[in-house]
Amino acid sequence: xxxxxxxxxARVDLIRVLDLLQAHLTPALCEAAFRRVRITxxxxxxxLHALVQFWTAVILRAPQALSQxxxxxxADREPLFPRIQASPEAFFQRCRDLRPAFFAEVFRRFTxxxxxxxxxxxxxxxxxxxxxxxxxxVIDGSRLAAVARRLKLLWHERAVILPGALLxxxxxxxxxxxxxxxxxxxxxxxMTRAKAALAGLAPDTLLVGDRLYCTVDFFGAVQRxxxxxxxxxxxxVGLHRLRRLRKRRHAGGCLEDWLVQAGxxxxxxxxxxxxxxxRQGGTRYELLTNVLDPTRLVAEEALALYPCRWRIERxxxxxxxxxxxxxxxxxxxxxxxxxxxxxxxxxxxxxVAQGEVADAAGIAPEEISPxxxxxxxxxxxxxxxxxxxxxxxIRRLNPRTPLRLPDWRTQRWASVEVTTLRVExxxxxxxxxxxxxxxxxxxxxxxxxxxxxxxxxx
Numbered sequence: 001x002x003x004x005x006x007x008x009x010a011r012v013d014l015i016r017v018l019d020l021l022q023a024h025l026t027p028a029l030c031e032a033a034f035r036r037v038r039i040t041x042x043x044x045x046x047x048l049h050a051l052v053q054f055w056t057a058v059i060l061r062a063p064q065a066l067s068q069x070x071x072x073x074x075a076d077r078e079p080l081f082p083r084i085q086a087s088p089e090a091f092f093q094r095c096r097d098l099r100p101a102f103f104a105e106v107f108r109r110f111t112x113x114x115x116x117x118x119x120x121x122x123x124x125x126x127x128x129x130x131x132x133x134x135x136x137x138v139i140d141g142s143r144l145a146a147v148a149r150r151l152k153l154l155w156h157e158r159a160v161i162l163p164g165a166l167l168x169x170x171x172x173x174x175x176x177x178x179x180x181x182x183x184x185x186x187x188x189x190x191m192t193r194a195k196a197a198l199a200g201l202a203p204d205t206l207l208v209g210d211r212l213y214c215t216v217d218f219f220g221a222v223q224r225x226x227x228x229x230x231x232x233x234x235x236x237v238g239l240h241r242l243r244r245l246r247k248r249r250h251a252g253g254c255l256e257d258w259l260v261q262a263g264x265x266x267x268x269x270x271x272x273x274x275x276x277x278x279r280q281g282g283t284r285y286e287l288l289t290n291v292l293d294p295t296r297l298v299a300e301e302a303l304a305l306y307p308c309r310w311r312i313e314r315x316x317x318x319x320x321x322x323x324x325x326x327x328x329x330x331x332x333x334x335x336x337x338x339x340x341x342x343x344x345x346x347x348x349x350x351x352v353a354q355g356e357v358a359d360a361a362g363i364a365p366e367e368i369s370p371x372x373x374x375x376x377x378x379x380x381x382x383x384x385x386x387x388x389x390x391x392x393x394i395r396r397l398n399p400r401t402p403l404r405l406p407d408w409r410t411q412r413w414a415s416v417e418v419t420t421l422r423v424e425x426x427x428x429x430x431x432x433x434x435x436x437x438x439x440x441x442x443x444x445x446x447x448x449x450x451x452x453x454x455x456x457x458x
Contacts, residue, residue: 014380016353033105050082055342100337120173121355134204160442162186184333186444216263233286253280
C-alpha cells in the first residue's frame with residue numbers, strides 16, 4: 001500500500017464511529033429486529049430505538065453507575081443519551097422484561113450491513129488465502145468478569161460469581177466481530193454453543209480454532225455446514241496415517257503434510273483429514289484440517305494462518321478492557337446481555353473506522369492501538385453531539401437568522417494525528433501476567449442458590 005501525501009494521511013477523523021452508529025442503528029432496523037424476535041413483548045415508554053441508543057451511549061461514556069446515567073438522561077445533562085421522560089424504575093423494568101434476543105438481532109443486522117460494505121483491510125499478508133474462501137473466521141469463547149457482591153443473594157457466597165459467558169466469531173479479513181453469542185450460564189458448554197453458532201456461517205468459510213474444537217464430531221458439524229476447519233491438534237483424537245503428501249525443510253525445521261483418518265468411528269463417524277506437522281528440536285506445531293486439497297491451503301499457509309487465532313483474544317481484550325465490559329453495570333442477565341451487545345456494536349463501528357484511518361494513512365490497521373484510539377473517538381463523539389445541540393438551540397432561538405456553520409471535521413477535537421495512535425512495540429522484558437487466585441473457584445450466577453430465576457432468558 002503506497003503512502004499518501006494528503007492531509008487525511010496526517011489527521012484521523014474521530015467522529016466516523018458516530019456517523020456509522022447513526023446511519024445504521026435506525027428506528028427501522030430496531031423495528032425489523034423486534035418484529036422478528038417478538039413473542040409477547042410490547043412497546044413501552046422506553047422505546048426500542050431509545051434503549052439501543054442509551055446502551056451504546058453507556059459504552060461510549062462509561063458512567064460510574066446506571067443510576068447516574070439514567071439521572072443524566074432524565075435531567076437532559078448528557079447529550080449522548082436519548083430524551084426519555086420516564087423513571088429509572090421503568091428502565092430497569094424494561095431491561096428485566098425485554099429478552100436479549102432483540103439486542104442480539106440488532107447486533108446481527110447491524111453487522112450484516114457493515115460486512116456488506118467493508119472491504120478486507122486487516123491481515124493483508126494472508127490476502128491470497130482469504131481470496132480462496134468466502135471468509136476466514138476465528139472462533140473462541142470467553143467468560144465475563146466477576147460481579148460485585150452487592151446483591152443480597154450473594155452475601156454468603158465465597159466463590160467468585162461470573163454473570164455469563166461469550167462465544168464470538170471474528171472475521172479475520174474485515175476485523176469485525178461477525179457473530180456474538182451470550183449465555184447467562186457461565187458454566188454452559190462452549191462446544192454446544194459453538195455447534196449452534198455454525199448455523200450463521202456462510203458456506204465455504206474457513207473456521208480457525210484451538211484444541212477444544214479439534215474433535216471428530218465438530219469436524220463433522222463443520223462439514224455439514226459446507227465449511228472448512230483448521231484447528232490445532234487435540235491429542236485425544238486418534239490418527240491413522242493413510243498417505244504422506246509432502247515433506248520438506250521449512251523455517252529451519254521439518255514440515256510434513258499427511259492424509260489421515262481421524263477418530264475410531266465409535267462416538268462419531270471417522271473423518272478423513274490433513275495432518276500438518278512442523279517440528280524443530282523439541283518444538284512442535286500440529287494442525288488438522290478438512291481442506292484436503294493442498295493447493296487450496298498450502299501447509300506453509302496453514303502454519304502462518306493459525307497464529308492469527310490470537311486476534312480473537314485481542315478482540316476480547318478490547319471488549320473488556322477498552323470498552324469497559326469488565327465492569328458489568330447490572331446483575332440482571334437481560335441487562336448484562338444488553339451491555340454485551342451494545343459493546344459489540346460500538347466495537348464493530350470502531351474497527352471499521354480504524355480500517356478507514358489506516359487506509360487513509362497508508363499503514364496496516366494493526367498498527368493503530370484501540371486503547372489509544374477509542375478514548376479519543378469517544379471524547380470527540382461527545383463534543384460533536386454537544387456542538388450539534390448548541391446549533392439546534394441557536395436556530396430555535398433565532399428562527400429568521402441564517403447561520404454559517406463550520407465543517408465539524410476541521411475542529412481540533414474532531415481529528416488527531418496518526419502518530420499518536422500507533423502501537424508501541426514492547427522492548428526488553430515483558431511484564432509477568434498476573435493471575436487472581438480467586439478465579440480458581442468460581443461459580444456461575446445461574447448456580448447460585450436462588451439465582452436460577454434471574455437467568456431465564458427465554
